[in-house]
């Protein structure tokens with residue numbers, strides 16, 4: 757009985773250990789904002805969480821030629837967007853990309869972003885321990901975020 761329990765505990769520790777240090781990034785609540793006709797750029801939002809310190813260093817998508825990481829801040833009553841070199845993720849902490857804040861900017865759209873369609877993103881991460889990760893996600897196009 758006791759031995760059984762020890763084995764179970766060890767197994768559990770092994771499982772949680774192996775799922776811990778792999779540097780996988782969990783992407784949740786991702787959506788791309790639908791564009792209006794003639795709009796040349798789009799924006800994508802999501803939540804990112806990693807089990808180790810990492811940085812989002814590059815992004816590609818299949819709906820536009822270029823993807824930039826942007827921040828949005830209010831300066832003297834004017835909203836300003838700034839291109840970022842990377843977005844740092846702290847281990848175990850969720851980073852929100854949301855309207856009015858951090859976002860992915862889709863530059864030079866190949867076609868309008870229409871509700872019901874989706875955009876595939878490739879996210880490149882450079883981890884604090886020197887390793888690299890790539891995550892590919894397919895994200896729905898919506899007019900706003902819905903649970």
Ligand SMILES: [Cu+2]
Nearest residue numbers: 826837859861
């Ligand atoms: Cu932007």
